[in-house]
Amino acid sequence: MSSRALRQPLSLRLTSNIFLAFWCIVAVFPILWITVMSFKSPVDAFDSNALNVIFGPATLAKGQGISILDIIAGIAIFWGTILVSTKTLPSMVRSYTKPGQAWFGWVIGVLVVIVGFLLVFFVILPAVLGVLNPIFGPLGKDVLGLTTEHYKTVWIDRGFSDNFQNSLIVTTGVVTLSLTVGTLAGYGLARSGSTLAFWILIVALIFRALPPSVLVSGYLPVFISSAEWLAPILGENAPTLYGKPFAVIAVLVAINQPFTIWMLRSFFQNIPSELDEAARVDGCSHFQAFRRVIMPVMWPGVITTGLFSFLLAYNDFLVTSLLLDAQNQTMVPAIVGMFNRETTTTDQVVAVAAAVSITAPLIFLVLIFQRQIVSGLTAGAVKG
Amino acid sequence: MNFRTFAAFVGPSVFMMLLFIAYPLISVFMQSFYITQPIYETVEIETCTPGFLTQTCITEQVSQPKLDEHGEIITQTEYVGLQSYRNVLEPERAWRAISNGEWNVLSTINFWKALRFTLTFTLITLPLVIGCGLGISVLINNAARAIRGPVIFVSLLPFIITPVIGVLSINWLFRGDGILTAMLETWLNRDIALFAQAWTIEILMMVYRVWHVAPFAAIVFYAGLQTVNQDSLESAVIDGATRWQRMKYIVIPHLMPLIIFVSMIHLMDSYRVFEEIVGFSSQGYVISLQWLTYDFLVPDQAGNRSISRASASAMLTMIGVVILLIFPLRRTWRDHKGGH
Structure with missing residues (x-):
């Protein structure tokens, strides 16, 4: 707003900012609230008085709470983690890795930060505070009811860690496979102006609009009886595809493929084709040009598309709940199962804790990759 | 790029799409005529x-x-012709209900009930999503540069959250005497049971969907707002255009392609409405087309899945997708022909 003519009066700016603040509260409130609920005893969590939910008197009465000192230390560690991951981590990665391998440094760096945070927050902090709290008198007295027992119930007693593992397998598989297949196709489609390429894109657009349930009703009978029809090819140990993670990975990759190739194509189109022409003149084949010249400058696009593939696989309920059996269940269907099966409020809070556990990684993801997500959202759109 | 290299690059992707999307589609079509x-x-x-x-x-x-x-x-497995479609649509009952004007009878047939909800849901949320998205994007654009980043971060959260979990979190706020229900009760000074009738559940579902999709629309529009020509805005001010007129005659036309893009995506996605039904566990009151197919596919107490009925309902759902896509595809086709 450099121009004077476009300057806005104070009242308008104020109203605009108030509305913006209101939207921020609306956006974040449900997530924040279930996080608060998950740390309270059931009586507090479902109390109709908001203050009781926040301060948790019933939880406090059971002797589970935290002191002002605890709160200050906890916030300090959170703040420290955010600082480390936004400031120190990028510069560390930049200084310790070679240019082409930055992604590897990022993977290791992020893992170290996560492990370090968990270690400090859940192991070192309680031990230190256990010593400090009695010393500080009134500051060390419990004021806020808070309990982590529901998280223990979910992760240890209910076997949520198995679901977590399954989700990890499925999402890793989907992201790797759909990026491998998708980048090749996206590059081919971006560099070919043929009518065939146009038709592939149009058909992909139609596939993008298909409800997954339509496709799943095609897979189910085939997957359930796969041991029979695979027997002539694979012999005795032909697998039943139903319930197998790799079958679900293939399905999710395919369902995600239309979106992936559209997005990657639009990223590839931003890379000038003079670049691969130059490589071709220097004697590269198409594939070599793709691998040595295009891929190194393509990482932002690949990361963005990978994020969206991750979200699709991580968030999916319909396909995983229908095609996986109980042992291979991923997190989302498991939570829905908990929510539907349990009737007591304790079990409901356990489901809330599971829901928060599944949301936390997503929040970190936005924190780290905000720019890539935004660029992904606008990549397809700006071209219309 | 010659055909062979093109095929080598595109091959794996096309193969996967043929095997896992095109083939199931055909087999669903076939299945819907047979019953096992x-x-x-x-x-x-x-x-x-x-x-x-x-x-x-x-x-x-x-x-x-x-x-x-x-x-x-x-x-x-035997060929039953259109029997599965008849089981899903129940045409005689539906026709009798329509000719007698008994809409509540029609809504006892699952398919029509699901169709009614899916269409209302899609059509009501569309303008809300566009409106809210536009509003939020203008607000973000008005805000000081320093707070835009954090605001976008916060706005992304509803969009990025697992849909089922998002629905559940809204559900927990309202369930029983959840704090928002309690708040509404003190405000309206009467007892409220939000999960006891269909229309309140439907409103909650729409609220969730707008909350979930508006950030996407907002960010796309925000990107569009960055490229609005400042000079024409300025000359409009000097010509005496009010804020509203500037919005209507300069900003909205500039954003029009984006508005169409977001509408298309939203129509496709909200036609597939499904997670809301699961998260609010509203199957007793409200169901959607995709949920209907899902329900046929879930094994019943005896462990049987009604595959053929699911296929029939899936094929009927497809009709809507086709209608939805005809216009944009015709436009793309014309552009393509014009481009060459």
Whole structure:
């Protein structure tokens, strides 16, 4: 707003900012609230008085709470983690890795930060505070009811860690496979102006609009009886595809493929084709040009598309709940199962804790990759 | 790029799409005309219970599935034509209800009930999403540069959250005497049960969907707002245009392609509405088309899945997708032909 003519009066700016603040509260409130609920005893969590939910008197009465000192230390560690991951981590990665391998440094760096945070927050902090709290008198007295027992119930007693593992397998598989297949196709489609390429894109657009349930009703009978029809090819140990993670990975990759190739194509189109022409003149084949010249400058696009593939696989309920059996269940269907099966409020809070556990990684993801997500959202759109 | 290299690059992706999207689509189409069910045979079973003096014997006729030599149920697949579609649509009942004008009878048939909800849901949320998205994007654009980043971060959260979990979190805020229900009750000064009738659940579902999708729209529009020509805005001010007129005659036309893009994506996605039904567990009151297919696919108490009925309902759902896509595809086709 450099121009004077476009300057806005104070009242308008104020109203605009108030509305913006209101939207921020609306956006974040449900997530924040279930996080608060998950740390309270059931009586507090479902109390109709908001203050009781926040301060948790019933939880406090059971002797589970935290002191002002605890709160200050906890916030300090959170703040420290955010600082480390936004400031120190990028510069560390930049200084310790070679240019082409930055992604590897990022993977290791992020893992170290996560492990370090968990270690400090859940192991070192309680031990230190256990010593400090009695010393500080009134500051060390419990004021806020808070309990982590529901998280223990979910992760240890209910076997949520198995679901977590399954989700990890499925999402890793989907992201790797759909990026491998998708980048090749996206590059081919971006560099070919043929009518065939146009038709592939149009058909992909139609596939993008298909409800997954339509496709799943095609897979189910085939997957359930796969041991029979695979027997002539694979012999005795032909697998039943139903319930197998790799079958679900293939399905999710395919369902995600239309979106992936559209997005990657639009990223590839931003890379000038003079670049691969130059490589071709220097004697590269198409594939070599793709691998040595295009891929190194393509990482932002690949990361963005990978994020969206991750979200699709991580968030999916319909396909995983229908095609996986109980042992291979991923997190989302498991939570829905908990929510539907349990009737007591304790079990409901356990489901809330599971829901928060599944949301936390997503929040970190936005924190780290905000720019890539935004660029992904606008990549397809700006071209219309 | 010659055809061979093009094929090598695109091949794997096309192969996967053919195998896992095109083939299932055809097989669903075929399945919807056939029905697979166990062969039943009627056997006489004599059950005897020991009694005083004589046994009491009862002979019953029981129909039970035939077993093969491995003890597995023999199934048989037969062509039934449009029978599965008839089971899903129940045309006679539906027609009678329509000709008598009894809409509540029509809404007892699952398919029509689902269709009604899916269409209302899609059509009501569309303007809300566009409106809210536009509003939020203008607000973000008005805000100081320093706070835009954090605001976008916060705005992304509803969009990025797992849909089922998002629905559940809204559900927990309202369930029973959840704090928002309690708040509404003190405000309206009356007792409220939000999960006891269909229309309140539908409103909650729409609220969730707008909350979930508006950030996406907002960010796309925000990107568009960055490229609005500042000079034309300025000359509009000097010509005496009000804020509203500037919005209407300069900003909105500039954003129009983006508005169409977001509408298309939203129409496709909200036509597939499904997670809301699961998260609010509202199947007793409100169902959607995709949920209907899902429900046929979930094994019932006897462990049977009604695959053929699911296929029929899936094919009927497809009709909507086709109608939805005709116009944009025609436009793309015209652009393509014009471009060459």
